Amino acid sequence: MSIEYLNNKVFEQLIANFKKAKKYQKRNKVKFEVAQSELADAFYILASNIIKAFNFQLVDKDELLQEGVLICFEKLDHFDPNKGKAFNYYTTCTLNHYRQLYRSAKNYKVFKQKYFEHMCKKSNGKMIALPPEFSFERDDWACNQ
Secondary structure (H helix, E strand, O other): OOOOOOOHHHHHHHHHHHHHHHHOOOOOHHHHHHHHHHHHHHHHHHHHHHHHHOOOOOOOHHHHHHHHHHHHHHOHHHOOOOOOOHHHHHHHHHHHHHHHHHHHHHHHHHHHHHHHHHHHHHOOOOOOOOOOOOOOOHHHHOOOO
């Protein structure tokens, strides 16, 4: 499979193969592991293409890749081929999850900034020591007067 392109027919066939192998997982473990690996590669390609298309700066790219593959595996049982294309379904699920992660990271960054500003007002503009979970750069520790 090419990194740039994920064929929907091949993608749906990989999903069908995985579901079939999952039923007989105890009998033929090797076949299941091969199907799982192939499907994980396809989910990895999907996630990396989404990350390239959208620029999520507040979230680590490696974390997004892992999250994307995990979300796709979690949503595997919910996909119905009669209702739509696999590519569309998994792209939507992954993108929605990425947006949720991005909003959480953005909200946390805003929260840290508001807390920092509050502490600056409380300390009358003096240098303050922040708790360890607030990982600002050293230059940001001094309150702007």
